[in-house]
Amino acid sequence: MNEVNDINGIEVQFLFDFGSPNAYLCHKVLPALTERTGARIEAVPVLLGGLFKLSSNRSPMEAFAGIPNKLAYEHLEMQRFITRHRLDRFKMNPFFPVNTLKIMRAAVAAQELGVASAYNDAMFAALWEQGRNMDDAGEVAAVLREAGLDDAALAAKAQEPEVKARLAANTQQAFERGAFGSPTFFVGDAMYFGKDRLGDVEDAVRAGSNTPH
Amino acid sequence: MNEVNDINGIEVQFLFDFGSPNAYLCHKVLPALTERTGARIEAVPVLLGGLFKLSSNRSPMEAFAGIPNKLAYEHLEMQRFITRHRLDRFKMNPFFPVNTLKIMRAAVAAQELGVASAYNDAMFAALWEQGRNMDDAGEVAAVLREAGLDDAALAAKAQEPEVKARLAANTQQAFERGAFGSPTFFVGDAMYFGKDRLGDVEDAVRAGSNTPH
Numbered sequence: 001m002n003e004v005n006d007i008n009g010i011e012v013q014f015l016f017d018f019g020s021p022n023a024y025l026c027h028k029v030l031p032a033l034t035e036r037t038g039a040r041i042e043a044v045p046v047l048l049g050g051l052f053k054l055s056s057n058r059s060p061m062e063a064f065a066g067i068p069n070k071l072a073y074e075h076l077e078m079q080r081f082i083t084r085h086r087l088d089r090f091k092m093n094p095f096f097p098v099n100t101l102k103i104m105r106a107a108v109a110a111q112e113l114g115v116a117s118a119y120n121d122a123m124f125a126a127l128w129e130q131g132r133n134m135d136d137a138g139e140v141a142a143v144l145r146e147a148g149l150d151d152a153a154l155a156a157k158a159q160e161p162e163v164k165a166r167l168a169a170n171t172q173q174a175f176e177r178g179a180f181g182s183p184t185f186f187v188g189d190a191m192y193f194g195k196d197r198l199g200d201v202e203d204a205v206r207a208g209s210n211t212p213h
Numbered sequence: 214m215n216e217v218n219d220i221n222g223i224e225v226q227f228l229f230d231f232g233s234p235n236a237y238l239c240h241k242v243l244p245a246l247t248e249r250t251g252a253r254i255e256a257v258p259v260l261l262g263g264l265f266k267l268s269s270n271r272s273p274m275e276a277f278a279g280i281p282n283k284l285a286y287e288h289l290e291m292q293r294f295i296t297r298h299r300l301d302r303f304k305m306n307p308f309f310p311v312n313t314l315k316i317m318r319a320a321v322a323a324q325e326l327g328v329a330s331a332y333n334d335a336m337f338a339a340l341w342e343q344g345r346n347m348d349d350a351g352e353v354a355a356v357l358r359e360a361g362l363d364d365a366a367l368a369a370k371a372q373e374p375e376v377k378a379r380l381a382a383n384t385q386q387a388f389e390r391g392a393f394g395s396p397t398f399f400v401g402d403a404m405y406f407g408k409d410r411l412g413d414v415e416d417a418v419r420a421g422s423n424t425p426h
Contacts, residue, residue: 180282
């Protein structure tokens with residue numbers, strides 16, 4: 001499911017961590033990209049904290065903290081994206097920044113259990129629409145139950161060594177392919193960083209496809 | 214000419230410093246934007262070093278120096294832009310980074326003398342096509358003469374207190390309007406940063422205009 005080198009036809013890999021508000025914004029607009037192009041989206045869980053450490057990068061919030069104009073511009077561009085795509089359910093999470101290790105491991109577990117789509121929807125909404133604390137195991141379980149997911153099975157699976165290793169390997173592989181943050185996209189080996197590259201991602205999909213919708 | 218609050222019809226302000234390779238890339242593609250939309254481009258000289266100081270920002274080369282994946286991605290996106298727009302005369306300047314104080318003052322002087330377009334073309338080409346040392350007054354004079362410009366008049370005008378003050382004021386005003394780097398664009402009060410926002414700049418122009426070409 002996340003064999004990143006096994007690309008059948010046109011596939012967009014969406015490397016994400018739930019802790020990134022820009023990953024949420026992309027998560028919301030990717031289905032429309034699929035509708036327009038027929039491209040398949042593969043959501044690949046990576047641990048953003050790990051990727052920052054490997055690449056010596058920091059979050060925009062940290063990196064731009066001392067550059068008020070740049071931070072304000074980052075917010076302006078988020079707002080423009082939200083307005084353009086009518087993503088009016090978005091709100092900043094009061095617990096931000098969140099330690100996402102457990103919920104990202106569970107994202108890999110959800111892939112193994114065949115419920116990745118429902119799991120990702122539930123987590124992104126809990127964090128970036130409902131303002132809930134996804135660093136609290138009880139709250140995570142409640143969110144999963146509300147979404148009709150088996151929270152006990154996901155929590156157990158997330159603790160398996162293979163699942164932990166898979167998240168670490170995804171993160172390491174992302175770094176080795178050139179990634180330094182989230183959201184990152186790959187179309188084949190071509191990398192695109194950030195929500196503002198979605199137009200380029202779509203162009204790459206169309207350039208590589210003979211059967212657009 | 215650079216009264217930034219006096220906008221007649223649809224105008225795009227292009228805040229630039231010759232020292233920015235991305236400003237060169239934008240300079241090359243802006244005429245096509247004008248052809249497509251009818252928008253008037255106002256090139257506003259700002260001193261990038263001053264803007265960095267005012268905004269506590271640094272150049273991407275400095276800021277990303279310790280983040281190799283990010284630096285590589287920055288170069289990749291430059292190359293993609295160059296390829297997309299067939300800007301194959303671009304090459305990095307061997308004297309980069311260049312102290313641009315004198316040639317930016319002379320850019321204001323060129324406005325006063327009514328030769329800004331020819332001056333800007335000559336400077337951008339000397340730096341980002343011909344690899345010349347624009348920190349050397351003799352070399353600057355040679356470039357200007359080759360372009361049919363009056364190098365002595367420009368050099369004299371660039372030393373006038375009013376011209377020096379105008380560049381400083383442009384830079385201060387850019388900071389106060391939210392800028393933190395080059396290239397920066399304004400369509401009315403809406404700010405856009407970087408070559409990758411040119412599509413958004415064009416959208417803003419079209420949204421504000423009833424008479425596109």
